[in-house]
Amino acid sequence: MKICILYHSQSGVTESFANVLQEVLQKAGHSADCLKLATLNPVKQASVRDKQEIKITNLPDPEAYDMIMFGGPVWAFGPSPLIVAAIKQMDHLQGKKCCSFVTMGFPFRWMGGNAAIGYMARELRAKGAVPQAGAICTRFSKDLKVSMQSRAKELILQLG
Numbered sequence: 486m487k488i489c490i491l492y493h494s495q496s497g498v499t500e501s502f503a504n505v506l507q508e509v510l511q512k513a514g515h516s517a518d519c520l521k522l523a524t525l526n527p528v529k530q531a532s533v534r535d536k537q538e539i540k541i542t543n544l545p546d547p548e549a550y551d552m553i554m555f556g557g558p559v560w561a562f563g564p565s566p567l568i569v570a571a572i573k574q575m576d577h578l579q580g581k582k583c584c585s586f587v588t589m590g591f592p593f594r595w596m597g598g599n600a601a602i603g604y605m606a607r608e609l610r611a612k613g614a615v616p617q618a619g620a621i622c623t624r625f626s627k628d629l630k631v632s633m634q635s636r637a638k639e640l641i642l643q644l645g
């Protein structure tokens with residue numbers, strides 16, 4: 486499959502996870518592009534429920550890909566407002582296979598990770614996309630890189 490890994494990363498953790506995903510996907514024979522979201526103005530560090538205007542300058546064309554993977558940090562027990570804005574602002578997601586991935590600071594998935602993946606899946610369904618799977622990486626691992634590789638492999642096993 487031709488896959489776009491589209492992500493928001495403020496301090497680099499989700500970016501590392503996106504890079505690990507790219508490596509693992511490529512080893513599994515897929516083509517994978519990583520694209521970090523850019524905006525006209527800095528994104529306010531706030532809950533996705535707080536209104537803010539986000540102007541994204543580099544949205545990809547989903548028609549160029551078989552699957553889009555959307556990733557970002559967990560903020561305030563939910564998804565990053567930027568990755569949700571990307572889902573909302575993207576055209577041509579109808580029928581598109583998608584995945585979500587998040588990184589989080591707290592050690593338990595219920596401290597925002599599950600809610601973020603659920604929120605992103607609902608936003609994707611609202612655009613007519615077909616969410617396939619979600620991955621959550623907490624930063625409380627002895628070896629973060631190994632943990633990211635495990636989460637990435639689990640995600641890929643779930644792809645339809």
Ligand SMILES: Cc1cc2nc3c(=O)[nH]c(=O)nc-3n(C[C@H](O)[C@H](O)[C@H](O)COP(=O)(O)O)c2cc1C
Nearest residue numbers: 494495496497498499558559561562589590591597
């Ligand atoms: C504004 C803000 C809110 C956050 N809220 C949560 C949270 O609710 N739960 C959690 O586990 N981590 C939370 N974190 C930690 C980030 O999710 C975590 O550090 C993440 O890996 C950062 O990813 P990044 O380096 O790609 O930006 C928060 C961080 C920030 C800056």
